[in-house]
Amino acid sequence: MADGEYRAPVGTHDVLPPGSGRWQTLVATFAARAARFGYGLVITPVVEHVEVFQRIGAGTDVVGKEMYELTDRGGRALALRPEGTAPVVRAFVQHRPPVPWKVWYLAPNFRYERPQKGRYRQHWQLGAEVLGVDDPNVDVEVIALAHGFYREAGLRDVTLQLNSMGAPEDRAAFVTHLREYLLAHADDLDPAFRARAETNPLRLLDAKEPAWQAVIERAPQLTEHLGADARRHFERVQAGLDALGIAYELTPRLVRGFDYYTSTTFEFASTALDAAQNAIGGGGRYDQLAEEMGGPPTPGIGFGVGVERLLIAADAEQALPAAGAELDAFVVDGVGDLTATVLVDGLRDAGLRADRAYGGRSVKAQWKLADRSGARFGVMIGAAEAARGTVGVKDLASGEQLEVPREQVAGWLRARTETDDRAAGR
Numbered sequence: 299m300a301d302g303e304y305r306a307p308v309g310t311h312d313v314l315p316p317g318s319g320r321w322q323t324l325v326a327t328f329a330a331r332a333a334r335f336g337y338g339l340v341i342t343p344v345v346e347h348v349e350v351f352q353r354i355g356a357g358t359d360v361v362g363k364e365m366y367e368l369t370d371r372g373g374r375a376l377a378l379r380p381e382g383t384a385p386v387v388r389a390f391v392q393h394r395p396p397v398p399w400k401v402w403y404l405a406p407n408f409r410y411e412r413p414q415k416g417r418y419r420q421h422w423q424l425g426a427e428v429l430g431v432d433d434p435n436v437d438v439e440v441i442a443l444a445h446g447f448y449r450e451a452g453l454r455d456v457t458l459q460l461n462s463m464g465a466p467e468d469r470a471a472f473v474t475h476l477r478e479y480l481l482a483h484a485d486d487l488d489p490a491f492r493a494r495a496e497t498n499p500l501r502l503l504d505a506k507e508p509a510w511q512a513v514i515e516r517a518p519q520l521t522e523h524l525g526a527d528a529r530r531h532f533e534r535v536q537a538g539l540d541a542l543g544i545a546y547e548l549t550p551r552l553v554r555g556f557d558y559y560t561s562t563t564f565e566f567a568s569t570a571l572d573a574a575q576n577a578i579g580g581g582g583r584y585d586q587l588a589e590e591m592g593g594p595p596t597p598g599i600g601f602g603v604g605v606e607r608l609l610i611a612a613d614a615e616q617a618l619p620a621a622g623a624e625l626d627a628f629v630v631d632g633v634g635d636l637t638a639t640v641l642v643d644g645l646r647d648a649g650l651r652a653d654r655a656y657g658g659r660s661v662k663a664q665w666k667l668a669d670r671s672g673a674r675f676g677v678m679i680g681a682a683e684a685a686r687g688t689v690g691v692k693d694l695a696s697g698e699q700l701e702v703p704r705e706q707v708a709g710w711l712r713a714r715t716e717t718d719d720r721a722a723g724r
């Protein structure tokens with residue numbers, strides 16, 4: 299770092315008010331929705347033992363190339379969380395809560411990616427996970443939780459892509475079959491194709507290289523190789539989504555970036571964004587992860603929504619306006635003793651959003667600040683009002699003024715702001 303150059307690290311960002319008001323709205327919306335679905339908040343550490351993440355696939359980019367790994371002062375090999383599911387499953391295995399275990403989270407994730415718009419080295423996810431049930435109704439519930447959240451956030455241009463990875467044995471048999479197909483076509487293509495076909499044929503289905511597309515497009519599809527159970531499960535998920543009126547596209551080439559997925563997988567994309575960074579959330583089943591982490595066999599499913607991506611999509615759709623940090627009252631102090639301090643404190647305790655100026659400014663300067671604050675009312679405490687035990691109240695929009703006994707001003711303001719809110723349908 300150059301001398302004097304204190305900046306957030308590349309690929310990370312600060313969230314400041316008033317823009318952070320949109321974060322508050324999103325988090326509150328998600329929390330309220332998750333509560334209605336019966337999910338409780340889970341908070342896990344930002345660092346885990348590196349082995350926790352090796353379970354999600356040493357061959358994946360997120361683990362193999364992008365993980366922030368560190369050795370602590372005690373020599374422990376730790377990693378900053380690159381994604382939210384493995385830590386939640388680790389917590390499940392550690393604490394063995396009763397199932398179904400339904401949890402939601404808001405958490406930062408760290409991936410050493412090439413930063414660009416919509417792709418950061420630290421990004422935040424709102425997510426949910428359910429452990430302990432393989433009922434397709436849970437798949438439908440989890441997808442409905444995410445789907446309705448986008449709607450509540452004001453997004454309309456959202457599509458849902460749906461796929462099934464099958465049972466683990468279906469997936470393993472398919473990977474062998476797919477690898478054979480890809481290798482049979484590798485001679486005409488560059489060596490990178492062969493290397494990818496050998497190490498991770500599934501991910502190759504997702505590759506963007508134009509020269510490979512003809513082979514990829516004719517590749518066999520996993521959904522045609524599902525076993526009877528996986529097929530039935532997938533059909534029931536689709537029937538559930540149909541019943542809820544949730545539209546989806548069957549996307550056999552949808553390949554999610556982690557090895558833990560089995561059965562149902564899905565991704566939400568914003569059609570308001572460029573294709574490269576249009577995934578605003580994704581998830582799926584991981585029916586073996588808990589067992590792989592040393593727990594009892596326990597199916598699981600969940601999703602993560604990228605908060606920054608969602609906000610970029612909201613900008614593109616002009617949805618989710620920044621909620622103003624609105625004030626009910628701005629107190630103007632014309633006395634200079636502790637009366638204003640006590641008054642502001644009393645208003646806040648009474649549930650009003652109240653603020654004031656600091657540093658002994660002139661009354662005129664304070665009224666200017668009151669106007670600029672966007673408060674609904676200015677509350678003036680001057681020498682004359684102090685002597686009469688009153689305050690002057692000014693409606694900052696209409697200019698209307700009146701005098702109210704000081705001990706009644708909180709009640710008066712509450713009544714007025716509630717009436718105004720009702721009239722405005724807030």
Ligand code: HAM
Nearest residue numbers: 381382417418421577578579580581582600601602604
């Ligand atoms: P993921 O698809 O890697 O899944 O990430 C979920 C969402 O996080 C993405 O759809 C995207 O919106 C956002 N995201 C991912 N990487 C970045 C980045 N570098 N910058 C900005 N946003 C990003 C998971 O992480 C799984 N844990 C989801 C899950 C939960 N599966 C089952 N349960």
